[in-house]
Amino acid sequence: MSDSHSNAAATLRRTGLYNTHLAHKARMVDFGGWEMPVQYSGLIDEHMAVRTGVGVFDVSHMGDIQLRGPNSLAAVQKLLMNDASRLQVGQAQYSAMLYPNGTFVDDVVLHKLSENDYLIVINAGTREKDVQWVRQTLGGMGGLHITDVSDYYTQIAIQGPKAMATLQKLTPVDLAPIKNYWFTWGQVCGLHNVLIARTGYTGEDGFEIYIPSDAATSARVWAEVLAAGEEFGILPCGLGARNTLRLESAMALYGHEISDKLNVWEANLGRYCKMDKGVDFVGREALRQVQERGGPSKRLVGLEMVERGIGRDGYPVLSLEGEPIGTITSGSPAPFVKKNIALAYVPMGFAEPGAEVAVEIRGQRVKAVVVATPFYKRPKPATDPALKR
Amino acid sequence: MSYPENYRYAKSHEWMLLEGDSATVGITDYAQESLGDIVFVELPKVGAEFEAGATFGSVESVKAVSDLYTPVGGTVTAVNSVLNDAPENLNKAANETWVIRLAAKGAPVEGLLSAAEYQKFVADESGH
Numbered sequence: 001m002s003d004s005h006s007n008a009a010a011t012l013r014r015t016g017l018y019n020t021h022l023a024h025k026a027r028m029v030d031f032g033g034w035e036m037p038v039q040y041s042g043l044i045d046e047h048m049a050v051r052t053g054v055g056v057f058d059v060s061h062m063g064d065i066q067l068r069g070p071n072s073l074a075a076v077q078k079l080l081m082n083d084a085s086r087l088q089v090g091q092a093q094y095s096a097m098l099y100p101n102g103t104f105v106d107d108v109v110l111h112k113l114s115e116n117d118y119l120i121v122i123n124a125g126t127r128e129k130d131v132q133w134v135r136q137t138l139g140g141m142g143g144l145h146i147t148d149v150s151d152y153y154t155q156i157a158i159q160g161p162k163a164m165a166t167l168q169k170l171t172p173v174d175l176a177p178i179k180n181y182w183f184t185w186g187q188v189c190g191l192h193n194v195l196i197a198r199t200g201y202t203g204e205d206g207f208e209i210y211i212p213s214d215a216a217t218s219a220r221v222w223a224e225v226l227a228a229g230e231e232f233g234i235l236p237c238g239l240g241a242r243n244t245l246r247l248e249s250a251m252a253l254y255g256h257e258i259s260d261k262l263n264v265w266e267a268n269l270g271r272y273c274k275m276d277k278g279v280d281f282v283g284r285e286a287l288r289q290v291q292e293r294g295g296p297s298k299r300l301v302g303l304e305m306v307e308r309g310i311g312r313d314g315y316p317v318l319s320l321e322g323e324p325i326g327t328i329t330s331g332s333p334a335p336f337v338k339k340n341i342a343l344a345y346v347p348m349g350f351a352e353p354g355a356e357v358a359v360e361i362r363g364q365r366v367k368a369v370v371v372a373t374p375f376y377k378r379p380k381p382a383t384d385p386a387l388k389r
Numbered sequence: 390m391s392y393p394e395n396y397r398y399a400k401s402h403e404w405m406l407l408e409g410d411s412a413t414v415g416i417t418d419y420a421q422e423s424l425g426d427i428v429f430v431e432l433p434k435v436g437a438e439f440e441a442g443a444t445f446g447s448v449e450s451v452k453a454v455s456d457l458y459t460p461v462g463g464t465v466t467a468v469n470s471v472l473n474d475a476p477e478n479l480n481k482a483a484n485e486t487w488v489i490r491l492a493a494k495g496a497p498v499e500g501l502l503s504a505a506e507y508q509k510f511v512a513d514e515s516g517h
Binding site: 044240312 | 426428
């Protein structure tokens with residue numbers, strides 16, 4: 001047996017919850033330059049806790065860039081592909097920063113904190129590159145302050161059908177009226193002015209809270225969240241479960257489904273790209289040209305293994321005749337849907353659900369089929385008792 | 390974690406019980422613990438022949454694939470096909486859950502460890 005886990009080195013960054021993770025006997029790994037918990041009690045249990053109850057994640061490794069000033073709306077409109085002019089104060093939006101050729105610098109969540117004040121949540125491994133890109137792209141613009149505020153926050157994600165019931169015990173803010181992808185500020189665990197967002201990366205209902213990053217405060221809030229969720233069977237969850245949860249929900253992960261080699265149309269993220277927003281955002285012209293030439297030649301699709309086998313990141317996708325046609329970007333057993341699933345790039349001729357393909361698994365050809373995504377969709381709020389109060 | 394005294398242990402984290410020329414091979418408690426939830430076991434066919442130290446199959450957790458190496462060469466006489474449907478048995482009882490049996494031929498791989506030596510080996514490997 002050989003184990004492919006990399007051991008965390010001393011040079012890695014640590015979040016304010018590092019010692020808390022060690023105390024919970026988490027297994028730590030290098031993720032994007034951060035020493036992060038990959039699992040605590042067990043990946044499958046953690047995954048199921050989020051789907052059926054509640055789980056809590058340390059997501060402090062995520063970066064945060066703040067754009068302030070009279071030109072901040074013009075700045076985000078130029079920098080990001082979605083239409084920020086539609087955002088109201090207290091609203092968030094999935095978006096992306098593109099290179100001029102229409103490929104990805106990073107995918108982001110944009111928050112409108114107030115008029116002329118925006119917070120962009122970025123990925124951990126791309127932080128330096130992203131900050132540099134923002135400064136380079138917007139540096140010449142007056143009336144704009146760009147600040148890397150990543151180190152100010154410990155970011156804790158509370159996710160699952162019991163997330164609201166858990167967090168509600170720790171805050172006087174009425175959480176029910178906060179709609180999906182909206183946020184507010186309020187007292188949490190006695191801390192004032194905490195950003196409380198109804199966002200997440202699990203496909204489940206849930207919240208992300210932004211608290212001061214010092215170790216004592218971080219550890220205290222973490223412990224209070226665990227205590228509040230105890231009656232719902234809350235589990236601390238690692239990046240392993242975070243990955244399988246987002247994969248079941250078919251959410252993109254930078255470096256896998258999106259990168260500087262893949263454009264918006266290929267990644268199937270056109271619904272977040274507003275070509276007609278009236279601003280010539282970075283990457284727009286290249287994307288327009290791709291459309292003009294008839295669209296992309298390949299696209300991201302969902303795969304479900306038909307025969308016995310697990311398609312994993314980087315495995316080749318073949319036609320049934322054995323011709324290489326694409327690559328899996330993320331693949332794993334899916335603990336809740338209980339299938340072996342994957343996201344993969346395939347030529348347009350194979351991109352419709354029902355298309356039969358094969359995955360090459362260590363020299364063996366194993367059958368798979370293209371399926372509609374997401375693989376998992378949570379029950380509608382109206383039928384979800386956790387959302388009724 | 391426990392390591393039976395009558396087993397021999399490979400540094401690649403398989404255990405072997407050698408009785409005459411019959412070898413039973415499984416994965417160690419340390420291996421199942423490191424892998425986490427095991428969801429898939431790839432087994433060889435009965436009758437397949439392997440050299441000592443060769444890859445004879447693999448185990449997969451949700452996150453990772455690990456090859457299995459046989460500590461001794463020979464012909465596979467039985468595979469634990471229960472693992473096709475219940476791979477989690479390896480997590481539940483690694484010492485009692487065999488993976489393959491072989492009619493052993495020739496010398497085992499060099500450097501097989503006793504239970505005490507293996508325990509020390511994994512303590513060093515995991516850094517505590």
